[in-house]
Structures are given as C-alpha cells and as structure tokens.
Amino acid sequence: MQTADVIIVGGGIHGCSTALHLTLRGLKPILIEKDYAGRHASGVNAGGVRQLMRHIAEIPLSIRSMDIWEKIQDLVEDDCGFDSHGQVLVAEDESELAPMRDRVAELNLRGFNHEELIDAEELRRLVPAVAESCPGGVVSRRDGAANPAQTTTAFRRMAERRGARIIEGVRVDTIKRDGGHWYVTAGSEVYSAPVLVNAAGAWGGKLAAILGEPVPLEVVAPMLMITSRVPTFIKPVVILRGRKLSFKQFENGTVMIGGGYLGRAYPDTNETDLDWTQLKNNARTVWDLFPIMREATIVRAWAGIEAKMPDDIPVLGPSRKHDGLFHQFGFSLHGFQLGPGTGDIMAELIATGNTNISLEAFRPDRFETADIGDKHEH
Amino acid sequence: MSFPESLHAAYDVIVIGAGPAGLAAAATTAEAGLRTLLVDENSAPGGQIYRAITTSPLKNSSILGKDYEAGNDLVHTFEKSGADRLAGCTVWSLDRERVVGLSCGGEARLIKAERVIIATGAMERPFPIPGWTLPGVMTIGAGQTLLKSSGLIPSGRLALAGQGPLLWLYAAQILRAGGHIAAIFDTTPLANYISAALHLPGFIFSPYWTKGLGLIREVKRAVKIVTGVTRLEAQGKNKLQTLVWEAGSRTGSIDLDVLMLHQGVVPHVNLAMAAGIKHEWDAIQLCFRPVLDESGNSSIKGIMIAGDGAGIGGAESAAERGRLAAIDTVANLRPDALAQIPSRDNVRNRLAQTMRGRAFLDHLYRPSKVFRIPQDASTIVCRCEEITAGEIRASIAIGATGPNQLKAYRRTGMGPCQGRLCSLTVTELMADERGKSPEEIGYYRLRSPVKPISLAELASIPQDETAIKAVVRG
Numbered sequence: 001m002q003t004a005d006v007i008i009v010g011g012g013i014h015g016c017s018t019a020l021h022l023t024l025r026g027l028k029p030i031l032i033e034k035d036y037a038g039r040h041a042s043g044v045n046a047g048g049v050r051q052l053m054r055h056i057a058e059i060p061l062s063i064r065s066m067d068i069w070e071k072i073q074d075l076v077e078d079d080c081g082f083d084s085h086g087q088v089l090v091a092e093d094e095s096e097l098a099p100m101r102d103r104v105a106e107l108n109l110r111g112f113n114h115e116e117l118i119d120a121e122e123l124r125r126l127v128p129a130v131a132e133s134c135p136g137g138v139v140s141r142r143d144g145a146a147n148p149a150q151t152t153t154a155f156r157r158m159a160e161r162r163g164a165r166i167i168e169g170v171r172v173d174t175i176k177r178d179g180g181h182w183y184v185t186a187g188s189e190v191y192s193a194p195v196l197v198n199a200a201g202a203w204g205g206k207l208a209a210i211l212g213e214p215v216p217l218e219v220v221a222p223m224l225m226i227t228s229r230v231p232t233f234i235k236p237v238v239i240l241r242g243r244k245l246s247f248k249q250f251e252n253g254t255v256m257i258g259g260g261y262l263g264r265a266y267p268d269t270n271e272t273d274l275d276w277t278q279l280k281n282n283a284r285t286v287w288d289l290f291p292i293m294r295e296a297t298i299v300r301a302w303a304g305i306e307a308k309m310p311d312d313i314p315v316l317g318p319s320r321k322h323d324g325l326f327h328q329f330g331f332s333l334h335g336f337q338l339g340p341g342t343g344d345i346m347a348e349l350i351a352t353g354n355t356n357i358s359l360e361a362f363r364p365d366r367f368e369t370a371d372i373g374d375k376h377e378h
Numbered sequence: 379m380s381f382p383e384s385l386h387a388a389y390d391v392i393v394i395g396a397g398p399a400g401l402a403a404a405a406t407t408a409e410a411g412l413r414t415l416l417v418d419e420n421s422a423p424g425g426q427i428y429r430a431i432t433t434s435p436l437k438n439s440s441i442l443g444k445d446y447e448a449g450n451d452l453v454h455t456f457e458k459s460g461a462d463r464l465a466g467c468t469v470w471s472l473d474r475e476r477v478v479g480l481s482c483g484g485e486a487r488l489i490k491a492e493r494v495i496i497a498t499g500a501m502e503r504p505f506p507i508p509g510w511t512l513p514g515v516m517t518i519g520a521g522q523t524l525l526k527s528s529g530l531i532p533s534g535r536l537a538l539a540g541q542g543p544l545l546w547l548y549a550a551q552i553l554r555a556g557g558h559i560a561a562i563f564d565t566t567p568l569a570n571y572i573s574a575a576l577h578l579p580g581f582i583f584s585p586y587w588t589k590g591l592g593l594i595r596e597v598k599r600a601v602k603i604v605t606g607v608t609r610l611e612a613q614g615k616n617k618l619q620t621l622v623w624e625a626g627s628r629t630g631s632i633d634l635d636v637l638m639l640h641q642g643v644v645p646h647v648n649l650a651m652a653a654g655i656k657h658e659w660d661a662i663q664l665c666f667r668p669v670l671d672e673s674g675n676s677s678i679k680g681i682m683i684a685g686d687g688a689g690i691g692g693a694e695s696a697a698e699r700g701r702l703a704a705i706d707t708v709a710n711l712r713p714d715a716l717a718q719i720p721s722r723d724n725v726r727n728r729l730a731q732t733m734r735g736r737a738f739l740d741h742l743y744r745p746s747k748v749f750r751i752p753q754d755a756s757t758i759v760c761r762c763e764e765i766t767a768g769e770i771r772a773s774i775a776i777g778a779t780g781p782n783q784l785k786a787y788r789r790t791g792m793g794p795c796q797g798r799l800c801s802l803t804v805t806e807l808m809a810d811e812r813g814k815s816p817e818e819i820g821y822y823r824l825r826s827p828v829k830p831i832s833l834a835e836l837a838s839i840p841q842d843e844t845a846i847k848a849v850v851r852g
Contacts, residue, residue: 036779043786149786157777228794228830271654273473274826276488276839283836297830299794302823 004030004165006195006350007184009172009207011035012042013148013336014328015199016155017343020076023162025351030193031164032186034171034203035270038152041201042336044304046224046246046258047148048237049337051114052087052140055313057361058338059112064357065341066114066142072340078154081147083251085235088118088126089138090289096242100138114140129233129292145237145248148336155339175210177322195324195350202267202307204315204329208364213321215330216310216367221265221272221303222258222333223279227296229253245285255296257282260333263303272303308332310367316342317349317359326350327364380483384462389415390711391704392478392491393461394469394649397425398693399685399700400497401452406704407493408461410715415462415489417469417480423453425499426519427693430527441554442526443547445589445693452697471826472496472653474678479826486835493680493707496650497700500643500686503665503745504803505540506752508611510639511761514618518548518640531557534635537621539563539610542642542743543590549597561632562597563607563623565641567746574742577735584735604630608748612637641745645687648798651824653681659817662740663690664750665802666821673706674699682706690740691733698729751807759807760800762793767807774811781805781822794830797822 006022008015011033022029033039049069051062072080091097104117118126119136126139160166170187175196177183182196200207205217230253238247244259261278279301286293309315312332319325328346331338348355393404396418404416424431428449439447456463464482471479477490502519509515518538524530531552537560538545549559581587597603609624622631644665647657656677657666667689674682684703685696705722708715752759755768765788770778773787781804784790790804791797797804801822809819 036783038786147786149783153777153783153786226792227833273475273654274471276471276477276479276826276836280836280839283833286833287837294834296833297794298827298833298836299796299830300792300825301827302825 004193007193008197010199011037013339018346019164020159021343021347037156041304041306042152043149068340076154076158080151084144086141087143087237199328202305221263223303224258225301227255316362320365389491395497396423398697402697402700403704404461405456405459408459410708435529485838501646505639532636536636540640541566577738581735581738648828674703695732760790
C-alpha cells in the first residue's frame, strides 16, 4: 500500500494544478489518471484564457487564476504558449449590445473592472476584419489564450518535480473510507490518504455518485475546427453570445473556430463523433461575420470529452457527505482558465481548512431538489 | 462538376473509391438491385492501379502492359450495372452512423447509407531519407500517375531507388516509353532473400513468378543496378543535384535531375480510422490494418473495407475482396437477389488464387529499418511542419510518449496532409526510441475532415439535412 497526504483522481489541468499547489504547501499528493495527463478536455480545448463573460460566482476564481497566468513561467518553468491579446465579445446588433451595457454596469457596481464596453470604432480597431454591421461589444484586455496540452503537461511535470506522484494509465477500481482514511484501489495497487480530491472531469459525476453524492452531470463533446494558414488579420480571441462562436488566430496563421457546438461523447471508450450538421452552423457564422475567411479551408476538427452542469458552473469545494473529500469538476466547457487559480484555492482549502473565496455557489448539494443521477452517461 | 439533381438523399450502399475493389463491389451490389453510389476523387474510374484506364493518352497498350488493360473489364461491368457514380468528388467524413460527408464542385452534402464499403486502397510508404523533400525527389507512385494520366516520363538524368514490384514495373514502363534510367538503387535487405525463400513454393505457382522475373530481366538488360543499398542521401542546394549512396562497404555518388523513391505500399487508413474502426499492427507488412472478418466487415456495424485498404493484396485480389464485401451486403440487405450475383464460394476460391505468392513478396520486400526510421537527426519526418527526426527524439526525451502527445510538442501531423505522410514514420520512430511495439505506441488519432474542406463548402450543406442526423446527446 502506498500512502500520501492527498489522493487526486484525474490528471486534467485541475488535478495537475491542485497537485502542484499542494506540493508548494509541503504536502505529498498522489494523482491517479486513467489515461494520461491532458488526454481529454484539458488537453484539447480551445485554450481560451478568459475572464470575459464569466458567471458572477466564478469571477473571483477567474481573477485569482489570471494573476497566476500572468506569471505562469515562474510557476511551471514553461510559457504554456500564453499570449495576452485580449478577448472581445462582439455584439451583432443593437439588441445584443444593450444587455452587455447592463452587465458591465453591474460588474462595475460590484467592483469588477476587467470588462469594458467598446463602441463600433474601438471594436473595428481591435478586430479589423469583423463585419461592418456590428455596433460594439465588450473587451477584457488582460485575457488571451494558451496551448492547453502544453499547459497541462507543464503543470503535470512541475508537480512531479516538486514531489507529487503521478500515476497514468491506471483506472480507479474501488474507493473505501475507513478510520479517517480513503483507500483507493487502482490497478494492482492500493493508495491511502486522509484526503481525496475528485478532479475527474467528465468522469467526475460517476465518481461522485459512487461516493454517494450524485449530481446531474451531462457528458458532452464540444467540437473545434482549425483552418489552413491565412494572412494574419486578428490578434484577440473573439466570442459571440447570440450565435455561438469563438474565434482565434494563431501566430502561424491558422484559425481555430469553436463555440461549444456538441458532437457525441462515448466516455466509456474515450471516443467522440463529430456532428457536421452542427459544425456547418459554426461555418455559416464565420462566413457571415468574417468575409475574409470565406476562402479558408478546414484542415482539422475534433471534440473533447467534457462535463457540463445544468447551471454551467462547476462542482467545487468540500463534500457535504464525507470529511476529507473535495470536488473539483463540472467546469462546463470553460474550466481551462480557472485551472491554475482553482488548484491554488483547493490546496489552500485542504492545507488550512479555509479559503477566502466563496465556493457557496458551487456546492455539490445545490441540485438536490432536482431529479439526480448520472443519467447522461452511457 | 457539382452534385447532380438525380443524387438521392440516401442509398442502400455507398462505395468509396473507384479502384478495382470499389468498381467490383459497386457493380455487384447494383446488379443485385441495391441502390448504389460509387464516389471517387478522380474524374475517371480506375483508382491508382488502373488510373486513367478510359482516358490515358498512351495509345500503345504495350507500354503500360496487359495487366493494366484488365481494368477495362471492371469499368465496363460497372457501367452496365446501373450504379450511380460521383466522379471528382471528395469524401471528407464518415461516422459510425454511416453518414458520408461529400464535397463536389464547391458544395458539400451529408448522405447516409445502409452499408458503406471503403475501397480507398493503398498509399506509398513514406521514404524519409536525408534530402527527400528537395525539389527533384518524388515518389515512383507520383511518377506513374503522370505516366498513366498524361503520358509523361521524367526529363533529365533519372535514378530510381527503393524496392518492390512497382519499382520494376515502372522502370520497365519508362524504358518501353523510350525513357532512360541512369541507375536503380535496390534497397532490398539481403537477409530478406533468406526469409522469403521459405515462401518460395507458393510464389512459384503464382502469376507473379513469371511476370515478375520477366520484368526484372527486361530492366536489368538496360539499366545499371546497385543492390544491397544501405544508405541514401539526396543532396543539392535548392533542388536535387547529387545522390550519395552506400551499399555495405561500397559507396558512391551520382549526379541527378530526378530521383524517384518507392518502398512499397501500405493501406490507406485515414478514413477508416477517422470513422473509429479498430486497427491492428501488421508485423509482416509493417503497417496498421483494419481488423476485419472474412467478408470485410469492420468493428463498426455496416461499414466494410475491401481492397488494399484492408491489407495489401494487389489489384486482382482487391477486385475479389470488393465482390466478397458486396455479396455479404446483398446477403444482408436483399438476400433474394443472391442468385443474380457470383457465389461466395467462387469468389473465395478466386481470391485464394490471387493471394498465392503474397507471403513471398511481403517477406522479400519488407523494407529495412534504416529506410523506415531516419537515422540522421536532420532528416525531415513531418513535411508539413518541417519537423526532423532529431526534434522528435528530443521531444520523447522530455516526455512525449506517443504520436498524439507529440502533436502538442511539435505539431507533427497537424498540417494540411493530416498525417498521411508522416504517421507511420512517427509511430515507428517513437516505438524504436521507447523500446515499445508500434501497436503499443499507436497512431495519430485521426478525425474528419480526412481531406480539407473549404469553409464555403461546409457552410453550403443544406439546412434540411440536419434531420438526417439528429444528435442524441449524452
């Protein structure tokens, strides 16, 4: 049997970040990953590092994360491909701009100043290629994008270097609690620790259910496409609200097109199917908004397996059922930016028993009146 | 060309690829009355082996040989069968619901079939020697394409290097067409003659025996041959100038304008892999091949694979495997029509005959490790992103464990060719470096679009087809 201070299940950006931050607080974690670190959503997402348009409850987490992102090289000795050219939310017409105006005013009242309303002129300056008809939008200037696989791998590597044990390619079979300790059987080995962290992403719902704390998690497969290289025309990441789109040009000229259209996920076999009838809608939006892209060619498309909660915010914080159990999953297609900061907060919570960031909105028992079950898993 | 009005929204059978397997399969299912669509990227039928069979400008049939003419029968039978044909049409997607993504003349469609028969054939094995990306260095397959479709032979000083039946066939075709070959560098490892000898009896009774020996004799009379070649390096500033070679202790160099490389063909697996079909490593043919039953059924219900895409067997066996897949399809979709098509037993017997001698060829032409796994650090592996063998080895040293992790480090396989030109090399190089089998290392996780599709084409998919493929989320 191998013992540790903390057992983390799941080697995504969240599990790896929590592992690293635990080591920085002098604790010894063991991380168990059924495939390899960054194999799923954490390694294949759009790489958006975004504070823009976050749920109010997530904003403090996102800001804490942003502070880490800006010094990511110091933490993991890797630049993670992070660039900070801002993220811009584009309003397609006046009816979309009005609620944006209200939101920015509300954020300002609450003391958050990262979102900034922009008019048509500033929008055109930031995003020269956007269709003439767009009247303005919102920018978050410190935002940007990073390379997700590079980032997750960097966290994994640094956690290991600081003393975390990373066990990959081994699936958790059983979990028992006895005398204040968790006993996790994985492969031919038993691991034991007083603290267990469920950072299992799309598989987090299954794990929570096994631990007697079911949540209504949907396993989804958000899709992304990449174009061939086109001349550089855009720096910031662009997102839309009405029609779904996220849009980012890389330094090599390729353009990533996403927006949360869903394919089909097969979490038991790690497979996904693309749904081209959905990606077609994605292509049409780009066609309408960025005439410059009309001649571009789609060279790759893919989907990752991800967890989505009914309210689109994660399950995060202490279990309401067991001592020594913490949840950190269900980030609902936007957990990548939160990874660095959330790992820091989890480590603080585990090491000190407290954190000054409110996790109330993320309680695992918030769905209790709903019809609970892991009904969406295959 | 664009989609014809007569195109149906759904088919009983969609056959992908109009080489011998696809032509035979589509003709057979259509003869049985199944609504059949044959889709092919080229404007004329024939695939690679019978490329331009109906349109080749080479009027003198002795240049390409009698085997090439056999393609005419397949095309005629297909044309009488009543199957629909979409030429000049790219298949960029296939999923486990058997929805086929097609693009044609700047538009795209999603069409569903009860059965899909993949007959996408083979592609040439990568041949990553130092300098293989220089202008002037090309593959023999590409050279033969030019010969068949346009009647072109290379101008300037030409050498061929590599091994395999196609090398000798192409050399003979060049000579018959009046071309000149300065030298042939035969990379067949000498040890292969011994391992292949065990399989000689099967080969002697195959048609390859006399045809093959005849071809080699024909070429050897006219061309200088260097055998047992162990190293090749193409040199030149902006284009090929010199080929430097080693054959054991012998070394030499030759000035060239054109170098053509070839070391056999491997199944073209991209579409099948992107559909999610299970594949396994073939340790004899040194490639991944789909896991299939005797008729060609894959791990996905309703999707079959026939021809060289199912494992290399050559043109004649490809046609028989196409028929076998078609017979299985008819047996499932319209069993009362089985009497109208050839019997399974007959086709099976003919297939066995065509496969005679294959084991001998597989062993004889098993390419040497030094030509599959680049030894020089500066040799380019991924042509699209210009990633060298040395860079890949360095990435392995800092933690890249397989081809998919390597993408994050080096972008290998992420360019426009979508891994077609580097995947085997990357898998074998990583396996070698990490002391694992290629099966353990695996292949790039491939996805549609397996061929690039323009944003305009994608946006052109008609709205009402959404209903064909309502997504069940979960």
